[in-house]
Amino acid sequence: MNKLFILGLMVSIFVGCVEKKDEKKEEVETARNEMVSQKDEASADVAFPIYDFDGFEPMLHKGDEKTYVVNFWATWCKPCIAEMPHFERINAEQKDNGVEVILVSLDMPHMWKKQLEPFVEKKDIQSRVVILDDPKQNDWIPKVSEEWGGGIPATLIYNKDKRTFYEHGFTYEELNNELHKFIN
Numbered sequence: 525m526n527k528l529f530i531l532g533l534m535v536s537i538f539v540g541c542v543e544k545k546d547e548k549k550e551e552v553e554t555a556r557n558e559m560v561s562q563k564d565e566a567s568a569d570v571a572f573p574i575y576d577f578d579g580f581e582p583m584l585h586k587g588d589e590k591t592y593v594v595n596f597w598a599t600w601c602k603p604c605i606a607e608m609p610h611f612e613r614i615n616a617e618q619k620d621n622g623v624e625v626i627l628v629s630l631d632m633p634h635m636w637k638k639q640l641e642p643f644v645e646k647k648d649i650q651s652r653v654v655i656l657d658d659p660k661q662n663d664w665i666p667k668v669s670e671e672w673g674g675g676i677p678a679t680l681i682y683n684k685d686k687r688t689f690y691e692h693g694f695t696y697e698e699l700n701n702e703l704h705k706f707i708n
Contacts, residue, residue, distance in 0.1 A: 569637075570636045570637065570641070570655065571641050571644075572629070572636075572640070572641075572644075572653045572654055572655050573654050573655065574636075574654075574655045574657050575654060575655065575656055575657065575658075576656075576657065576658040577656065577658040577660070577663070577664035577667070580628070580654065580656050580658075581664075581667065583626060583654070584667075584668060584680065584682070586684075587684045588684065589622055589683075589684070590622045590623065590624050590683065591622060591623045591624075591681065591682070591683040591703070591706045591707050592623075592624050592625075592626060592680070592681070592682055592683065593611065593614060593615075593623060593624070593625045593626070593679065593680075593681050593699075593703065594626045594628060594679065594680040594681075594682075595607075595611055595625070595626070595627050595628065595677060595678075595679045596628045596630055596656075596668075596676050596677065596678040596679070597627060597628070597629065597630065597676055597677050598629060598630045598631045598635075598676060599629070599631055599635060599639045599640055599643045600631070600635070600639075601676050601677060603676075603677050603693040604676055604677040604693070606693060607677055607693045607694050607695075607699075608627075608647065608649070609696075610694055610695065610696040610699050611625050611627065611651055611699070612625075612647075612649060612650060612651060613696055614696075614699055614700065614703060615650060615651040616650065618703065618707070621707060622707070623703065623707065624652065625651040625652065626651070626652045626654060627649065627651050627652065627653045627654070628654055628655075628656050629653060629654070629655045629656070630656055630676060631655070633657060636655065640653075640655070661674060668680060668689070669689035669691075671689050671691065672689060672691055673691060675691055677692070677693045677694075678690065678691045678692075679694065679699075681702060681703060681706055682706075683706050683707075686705075686706055688702070688705075690702070
């Protein structure tokens with residue numbers, strides 16, 4: 525009888541914990557009509573979509589007619605900030621040629637409101653900005669590229685026919701030359 529009571533108590537505690545965990549997770553529709561999993565209320569008011577890797581991964585494998593330039597960066601990374609104007613210039617120049625620039629912020633949650641949002645606003649970033657918030661880097665980094673050691677800046681350029689990964693910063697000329705291998 526005691527074993528049955530203890531088992532029932534353990535099951536009810538477990539179910540209660542699962543329900544509380546599910547309450548903290550909610551779906552939020554962004555301005556681009558994407559469904560993004562929010563971790564808690566504190567991140568619900570962030571200006572950019574927040575993804576775990578499972579939610580983000582489809583952005584790495586689109587098979588449409590576009591060429592994607594996916595840059596992994598953070599506001600605390602000086603080489604990332606130095607190359608940011610080049611991605612913005614590519615975005616402005618190539619938008620009408622089927623090129624989409626996606627800037628994937630790897631900033632930590634406590635930096636989103638204090639650093640990321642002000643940086644994007646101050647620099648008038650027009651490229652698409654998303655946040656990748658997944659602490660299991662050892663799992664998802666090789667899914668982006670087997671060649672990636674995890675350092676940033678890092679960039680993936682791909683389309684339905686070709687993909688190349690770069691774990692270094694770019695000058696405008698280097699980035700433009702690499703992009704032209706995909707769109708010419």
